[in-house]
Amino acid sequence: MSSAARAPHAGRLDALVVGCRTEEGRxxxxxxxxxxxxxxxxxxxxxxxxxxxxxxxxxxxxxxxFMDTAGLECLDVLSEYGRRHRVPVAARGWRGQPLRILELVGLTAEDPLCAPPAGPPVPVASPVARERAEQLHGLRVEIEQLRHAIVSRPVIDQARGILMAAHACSAEQAWDILRETSQRSNTKLREVAVAVTASTAPDGPVLPVNLRAALRAAVARHVHGG
Structure with a gap:
């Protein structure tokens, strides 16, 4: 049997699927x-x-x-199952980005269901604890940026396609045009893409003056070499 859940971000979903089988009492x-x-x-x-x-x-x-900090709760669920049913439990096969998350919170791939190795508790204000907290915060920011990129990508790809068709340019040139338009107009890249896409729809809004000027300059530089 298997159970599945949808991933929480937009775009292509990589749903979690958990299959179960028994083998020699396990x-x-x-x-x-x-x-x-x-x-x-x-x-x-x-x-x-x-x-x-x-x-x-x-x-x-x-x-x-992929795993974010919410995924660590799976270890609690598995551990609680073991305590409730009085059977040993283990999670194995950690690698890549999920392994990095484990290491940042002080767990190990060898025994991720246990607390960090026994020893004197590390003071919250110690340099090691502060460094670990900073690393974890940085990772959370990175995860949030990745989610935002996943959400933004479809409209950005659509805008690139529009520019490629309108100016007979390559995908790389279209990307450079969008990025430079964003920089010249001091507008977020996704907002530029949304505006470009919307302007091509029947009765769509005309590009704002600042975006139109920035887009014209970017096209001139990357397509016409101006």
Whole structure:
């Protein structure tokens, strides 16, 4: 059986799918997709379908391509299942970007369901703790920027296609035109793309004067060599 959840960002979705099979008294769960908001429900549904009497539950995340901080809650769900059913649980196969998330919060690929290695607690104000907090904040910003890029990409690609058709230019030239128009007019790239796309619709709005001037200059430079 398998359970699936939609990824929370727009654009092409890489849904989380969790398959389950039993082998020699073990329940083996294979996760594929993204560990993001909503993934805990998918994992909980897969765990609920685990047959009674298994002696161990293993979650293989080799097929997970992306994880944000919300995905860490999956470890809590898996750990809670183990405590409630009194069976050992483990998550294995961490690599790439998901492994980076684990390392930033102090977990290890060898035993990601446990707290960081035993030892004196690290003071919150210590340099190590501050550095880890800064890294985690930077990663959250990076994730948010990635989500924004995914949302913006369809309209940007559409605007590039319009420019390619209108000015007989390449995809790279169309990208350079959009970027330079954004810089010249001090307008966000996505807003430029939206305006260009909307202006080509029947009875669509005319480009604002500042965008029209910036676009004309960018076309002249990148297409006509002016």
């Amino acid at each position: 329940a083996l769960l294979d996760a594929h997709g993204e560990l993001v908001l909503g993934c805990t429900d998918t994992l909980a549904a897969a765990l609920a379908a685990v047959p009674a009497g298994v002696r161990r539950v293993e979650l293989d995340v080799t097929g997970v391509s």
